[in-house]
Each structure stands twice: as C-alpha cells, then as structure tokens.
Amino acid sequence: MTAELVRGQNHPLSQSRLEIRISAGTPIVAAAALGDEAGRINGVEWVAHPGAPTQHGLEVSRQAAAEHRLAVDLDAMTEAVHRVSVLLALPASGGGAGPARFGSVAAPFVAVTGLDGTELASYTITGLEAESAVIALELYRRQGAWKVRAVGQGYAGGLAALFSDQGLDQAQQLAGSIHEAVARGLARSVQAPPPRTAEGDRSRHAAAPAVGPDQGATAPQGTPAAPTYGGQPAGMPGQGGGQPPYGGSGAPEPNPAPTGSPINYRHPGRQTAAPPPPPPTAPPAEPGRPAQPVAGDATGWSMEERLYNQVWGMFEDLARTTAAYRSAVDFAESRMDKELEQVLSDPRSRIGGQADAAREAARARHAQLVDQAREALDRDIAQLVAESDVVEPALPPAFARWDNPVWHAYKVPMEIPMALRLGDLHLPEAERLRIPMLLRLPLERGLWIDSGRAESPDGSFHDSHEMRRLAMDTAVAHAARLLAVYPAGEFTVHVIDPAGSGAQALAPLTQTGVLTFPPAQGAAGVGETLGRLTQRVDLVQMALRGGAPDALPPGFDMSQQLLIVNDFPHGFDDRAVNQLRYLADEGPAVGVHLMMVADRQESAGFGPLLDPLWRSLLRLTPVADNHLADPWVGHAWTYEPTLVPAGSQVLHQVLTKVAEARRAWNR
Incomplete structure (x- = not known):
C-alpha cells in the first residue's frame, strides 16, 4: 500500500535498498545530501550531485532532466549519518532562459520505491512560489529504523541558501560547482522537444521509464510508469x-x-x-x-x-x-x-x-x-x-x-520548416534502427563541429588532417541544408577561413554563388567579418529594445545569418575570441548563429576564456561518436552526420536552385 504523504508526514521504510523517482514539468537538478544527528552537512563529500554523482551509498544523475532516479543504500551509511535529504533545484539560467522559480512549473512529484518497483511512499511538492531549490524529502534514522518524511522546504536563494541553512561552510562554492557540472551536461544533450499535452498524446507501445547510464540505479523490467x-x-x-x-x-x-x-x-x-x-x-x-x-x-x-x-x-x-x-x-x-x-x-x-x-x-x-x-x-x-x-x-x-x-524534386520553400535534420542517432542495443536527429528552427544555439582526433567505431583512428577535412565537409552539408530549407533571401551564410585551408570543402558554396561575401581570410578578414556581424547584433538589439525597428538603416538585411568559422584559433586574437563569445550568447535571439569547426585541444591556449563559448554550442562530430544524451534518461547515443553520398550531384543541384531563387528575389 503506497503512502501518499503531505508536508511534514512520515512513513516507516521496510527496505534498505531504495530508489527515489522524481518527475517534474521541466528539466531540474537532483542531488542528495547526508546529514548528522543534528541535520548538518559536514562537508562537500557528504553531497552527491551531478559533478560527484556517487557518495556514501548514494548515486544520482549527472545531468538536469525532467525525470530522475536516485539510488540509495541505507545499509551502506556510516553510523555518523542520520539523515539523507533529497534536493531539487532549477538549473542556473545565465541567459534568462528557462524557469527561475518552482512556482512557474508543474509541482514536482517524488516517490520512494523498492528495487522491485513497489512504491512505498510518494509526495507531490505543492505550495512553492519564488523558490529555486527545495528539500523534497528526507530519509532519517530513528531508534535503529529508517523512515521517510515529506519536507518541501524551499529556498528562494537557490542551492547556496539551502546548503548554508544545512550548516555547510562551502555552500557557495558547492552550488557553483553543481551548476557548472549541469551546464557541461546540457552542452552534450540533444535539444528536448516541448512537452506533450493530454489531448495530443499518441497511442504507442510505451516502455516504463527506467534509469539511464548516468544514474546507475537498478529496477526490474515492467516497473510502473511515471505518475x-x-x-x-x-x-x-x-x-x-x-x-x-x-x-x-x-x-x-x-x-x-x-x-x-x-x-x-x-x-x-x-x-x-x-x-x-x-x-x-x-x-x-x-x-x-x-x-x-x-x-x-x-x-x-x-x-x-x-x-x-x-x-x-x-x-x-x-x-x-x-x-x-x-x-x-x-x-x-x-x-x-x-x-x-x-x-x-x-x-x-x-x-x-x-x-x-x-x-x-x-x-x-x-x-x-x-x-x-x-x-x-x-x-x-x-x-x-x-x-x-x-x-x-x-x-x-x-x-x-x-x-x-x-531532394531530386527539391523546390525552394515558401516558409520555414519546423525543424532540420542534422544526423542520425542510435543505441548499441538497436544497431539497425536509426532515429533522425531533428533540431527546431530557428536554431536556439550554435553548433560546434569537432575536428579533433577521433576513434572510429571499428577501432581505427582518423588523423588530424583527415578530421579537419571531414569536419568542414560536415559543416558545409549542414549549412547547405539550412540554405535549402529557408525561403529565398531569408538565410545568409558567412565564412571565416583564415588560412584558406577549407577551400576545397567550401567549393559547393562558392561555386554556386550562394555566399553574399567570399570567405574571409587572414587576420584582417576575421576582424572585418566579426565586426560586421557584431554591429548587426547591436543594431537589432537596440532597435527592438527601444521599440523603434523602423530606425534600422535602409536596405538592412533582415535574414537569418550563419557564420561558419574554420581553422580556429588560427588568425584569432583575444578581441576576436570575445566577439565570438558575444555572437554565441546574444546572436541567436536576433537571428545570428555560429558554427565553429575546431579542435578544442588546439584551442586550449585561450584557457577558461573559451569555456562559456564551448558550453553554449551543441557539439557534433564528423564521424560516428557516442557523445550525445537524450533529454529523458540520459543514454549515450551514437551520432552520425548526414553527408552527401560520394559522387552525388544532389548538393550542387540544390544549391544552384537556392542561388537562382536568391538572385530572383534580389531583383
């Protein structure tokens, strides 16, 4: 019999190995903290969180997600541990994206189950408003037995305020490291689709939600579906x-x-x-x-x-x-x-x-x-x-x-599609099944095509020269898709190729005439292109914020803009890097998007200056690689780019039609 708890109510636990299931209406961060007899957290090593997911009989998820499963082994707790608190928090939203308080999202649901899937107790956390972090429930020891109590204590000051209230001296530092770990996880996550509605639910053979590889808990087949x-x-x-x-x-x-x-x-x-x-x-x-x-x-x-x-x-x-x-x-x-x-x-x-x-x-x-x-x-x-x-x-x-x-019957569209295919995804258990990776349009963040040395699925390695060539081919294929799916005159591509090393891969774009400007080369070309796009972002932002869009210069190009950057960091100084960061952060909101073709290891000389840039971009690879995670259970999916078949003329034919439509639109 499941105990449906209300705030402050407790219930005895009959099992020591448990699973904490969490469901929310938006991606949240889940953590667990150990407490002594007075309820104090005696150090950062007493907290399991996305940056350190395994601690003292606890295992939590490595990323923000709308569903979590936390593993708890009460028998593994030391005698000093008298309390296990389950903590929930909203991810830090530096750009203002995403909810900032629990009062604006659906009430989180937390359930304590046994390893056989039997639900022992549950709690729906209601009454939250301005809070961005909450102690959902706690497992506590009384006279040698364990119980669960519904807490629901929220903190408007977030995780830092929560940890401070629990007596942790390094509260601010730990909260910062947790949000940093979550940001790294979001950078590798496939963009989540919007939530489904009851009216639009499809009838499918639904499998019960289960734990992903980053969560580490165990559950039997056929566990109950989420509440x-x-x-x-x-x-x-x-x-x-x-x-x-x-x-x-x-x-x-x-x-x-x-x-x-x-x-x-x-x-x-x-x-x-x-x-x-x-x-x-x-x-x-x-x-x-x-x-x-x-x-x-x-x-x-x-x-x-x-x-x-x-x-x-x-x-x-x-x-x-x-x-x-x-x-x-x-x-x-x-x-x-x-x-x-x-x-x-x-x-x-x-x-x-x-x-x-x-x-x-x-x-x-x-x-x-x-x-x-x-x-x-x-x-x-x-x-x-x-x-x-x-x-x-x-x-x-x-x-x-x-x-x-x-594609052989391609015509320039009259309106923008909902999404764009950037590759295929598959799991090792289903090698024959490829799922299209669809990204909503317009792009919410830029792309980073990784040209670093990589291992192929067969165990062989691609050298750096081969990876650079493949990365540029992938970037051109993605850019061509974007040009092809937008109406004439509504998408513009710029290219920075400082040393001219991408000339062969860029040939389909340059030869068909779809580029407004030739690829920028040398330090001067880098500075001129970045300055032009940075000024564009500034102008549109000022016009929109001031409510005076008519004040934009006559003939201002209102199309979506994509900047492809090849061979980074060659030809870039600190000022140019800061401009890239600015375009990555502020550009998407006003129609300027970034596609980096780079090897992060080669760019390590810029140090932490580049970290925000990498985190703001979605990493894709020119070869098969299992670096992407789904937004539900966090599986590591193998991504494969969609490239033009060898010897096919389809790319040239499509871009030729795009260029013809663009010229007709400009007349």
Whole structure:
C-alpha cells in the first residue's frame, strides 16, 4: 500500500535498498545530501550531485532532466549519518532562459520505491512560489529504523541558501560547482522537444521509464510508469511554448517583437492548440499482432508537424524501452549477486551439492530474467523498425537524408520548416534502427563541429588532417541544408577561413554563388567579418529594445545569418575570441548563429576564456561518436552526420536552385 504523504508526514521504510523517482514539468537538478544527528552537512563529500554523482551509498544523475532516479543504500551509511535529504533545484539560467522559480512549473512529484518497483511512499511538492531549490524529502534514522518524511522546504536563494541553512561552510562554492557540472551536461544533450499535452498524446507501445547510464540505479523490467497529472505524463522536458514532441497539437508560441515591428526573428507564428486532423488509418491488425505503422500517425496541423511528432515519439520510445531493458538486466545481476552472497555466507551450504545447486538456480533465474527482458526489447525494436521503414521515405527535405529521392524534386520553400535534420542517432542495443536527429528552427544555439582526433567505431583512428577535412565537409552539408530549407533571401551564410585551408570543402558554396561575401581570410578578414556581424547584433538589439525597428538603416538585411568559422584559433586574437563569445550568447535571439569547426585541444591556449563559448554550442562530430544524451534518461547515443553520398550531384543541384531563387528575389 503506497503512502501518499503531505508536508511534514512520515512513513516507516521496510527496505534498505531504495530508489527515489522524481518527475517534474521541466528539466531540474537532483542531488542528495547526508546529514548528522543534528541535520548538518559536514562537508562537500557528504553531497552527491551531478559533478560527484556517487557518495556514501548514494548515486544520482549527472545531468538536469525532467525525470530522475536516485539510488540509495541505507545499509551502506556510516553510523555518523542520520539523515539523507533529497534536493531539487532549477538549473542556473545565465541567459534568462528557462524557469527561475518552482512556482512557474508543474509541482514536482517524488516517490520512494523498492528495487522491485513497489512504491512505498510518494509526495507531490505543492505550495512553492519564488523558490529555486527545495528539500523534497528526507530519509532519517530513528531508534535503529529508517523512515521517510515529506519536507518541501524551499529556498528562494537557490542551492547556496539551502546548503548554508544545512550548516555547510562551502555552500557557495558547492552550488557553483553543481551548476557548472549541469551546464557541461546540457552542452552534450540533444535539444528536448516541448512537452506533450493530454489531448495530443499518441497511442504507442510505451516502455516504463527506467534509469539511464548516468544514474546507475537498478529496477526490474515492467516497473510502473511515471505518475500522471490530469492524464498527462509527468516529467516531460520542455523548451516552452506548448508544442508536444509527438502526438501533440500546435507549435511553440512565438515571442514577438514590440508592437508595430515588422521584424520577427523567432519561429513563424503558429497556434498552440491545433485541432488534430484525423491521421491516416492503417488496416485493422490481426488479433495478437501490433497495428501496422503509418507515416504521420501523430496529430498536428500539417503532415510536417505529424511527422516531426512521430519521429520524436520513436526517439523517446527507443530511449525508454532500452532503459527498461538495461534496468531489468541490472536488476537480474543484482539479484543473482545477492543470492550467491547468501549461499557463500552460510557455512553449512557453502560447499557440496547443495551449494552447486543453489548457484546453478541463481544463474538460471538470472538468464531467465535477461531473456525475458531481451524478448520484450526485440519486440519493441521490431515495431520501431517497421515504423521507421514507413516514416523515412515520407519525410520532407528538411527531415530527410541526402540520399532520399525527395531532394531530386527539391523546390525552394515558401516558409520555414519546423525543424532540420542534422544526423542520425542510435543505441548499441538497436544497431539497425536509426532515429533522425531533428533540431527546431530557428536554431536556439550554435553548433560546434569537432575536428579533433577521433576513434572510429571499428577501432581505427582518423588523423588530424583527415578530421579537419571531414569536419568542414560536415559543416558545409549542414549549412547547405539550412540554405535549402529557408525561403529565398531569408538565410545568409558567412565564412571565416583564415588560412584558406577549407577551400576545397567550401567549393559547393562558392561555386554556386550562394555566399553574399567570399570567405574571409587572414587576420584582417576575421576582424572585418566579426565586426560586421557584431554591429548587426547591436543594431537589432537596440532597435527592438527601444521599440523603434523602423530606425534600422535602409536596405538592412533582415535574414537569418550563419557564420561558419574554420581553422580556429588560427588568425584569432583575444578581441576576436570575445566577439565570438558575444555572437554565441546574444546572436541567436536576433537571428545570428555560429558554427565553429575546431579542435578544442588546439584551442586550449585561450584557457577558461573559451569555456562559456564551448558550453553554449551543441557539439557534433564528423564521424560516428557516442557523445550525445537524450533529454529523458540520459543514454549515450551514437551520432552520425548526414553527408552527401560520394559522387552525388544532389548538393550542387540544390544549391544552384537556392542561388537562382536568391538572385530572383534580389531583383
């Protein structure tokens, strides 16, 4: 029987190995702190947080997420520990993005469960307003037994105020290190889709949410799904605006410029409550067989929205079904270890036929659990593969690979699409299944194409020269996609190539005439290009803040701007680096985006000056690499860029049409 706690209420715990499940309406930071008999935290080593996720019988997530699973082993606590506090905080939002207080998001839900998935106690944290950090609940020791108490104590001063109140001397430093670790995690996370709505929820074979590789807890297969609020799954991450990742209706509501302004650098205005058109219907499935998948079976205003939502649904389904499988395997191994430990701990059954039989039975139960988990995973993957087979050919150019025949019928679009495909994602458990990596448009942050030395999936290494060439090819392919999916005259690409080393890769852009300016070379070219774009950002910001967009100079280019920087840091001084940082931070809000092609190791000479720049960009690689994390359970996904097939002329054909449309628009 689950105990639904209210603030201040406690409940006895019957198990020592526990899992704390957390669901929220937005990505949050989860941590856990140990306390002595007086409730004091006696040092930073008593806190498990994203920068130090494992401490004294605790294990927490390494990144901010809308769902967390924390592992707690009360038997591993020392005699000095009398309290375990579960802490939640909103990530620090230096640029003002994201919620700044819990009062503006859905009430967080916290549940204490056993390793078998049985929910022992739960607590919905209500009544929060200006607080940005909260002690959700605490596990405490009384007369040799452990209990859980619902706390809900919030702090408007954030984690620093919380730690200070718990008696930690290094409160400010620890809070800063936690937010720094979270910022590093966000830099590798795939952009989360907006939250889904109850009206737009798709009917899919949903796997129970399970812990990801950064969280380290164990749970059996078939654990209960996350709690719901009003029929809507809790804990779905969002980027604001109300557009569901799949099965939803509408798209993000734009943040318009001041009244009377003809300039809008945000996503084209779309309503947030689209009446879902009837999706295509598939033939009735035979009894006992899953329904035949259909492309566009999510809801939305248009087929583009339905396909976008369907792709995100496939991405989440694969993340969660794989998490369920990994959790089931972890649980099977944990159970087998415990059974074998019991056999060894009893001298009477340690040797002889009885011990051998017990060991064999434990291994057999382990194999049975793993086989059951794999069977469920294979079934879900087969369904997703079948869905991918019908979705991939139906994708529009912005979502399609370069080898998709849709590109051969390409026409310059009349409006901006919802998103852009920047590559494919897959997991080792499902090598044959590739999920399109779709990024919303306009870009919310720039891109960093890593040209550093990398290891291929087959174990071979690419040398630095080869990686630079591949990185520039990848950057050009991404830039060409952006040019191709925007209407004529609404996207402009600038290139900085100080030493001219990217001339061969840039040939498709230069030869077709899609560049307004030739690639900038030398220190003078770097300074002139950065100065021009920095001035543009300043002018638009002043016009919008002053409510006088008409004051912009006549003929001002109002298109979205992309700056490709190759061979960094060659040709850059400290002033140029600061201008890059400025463009990365302030540019996206006014339509200026950055694409760096660089090796971070080669740029280490600039020291911490570059850290904010790297964190503000999404790292992509020119070769397959498992560096990206999903926004739900934090799996390490292998990313592969979508490149033009060798010998294909499709890129040249598409860019030629873009250049022709651009010239016609300028006339």
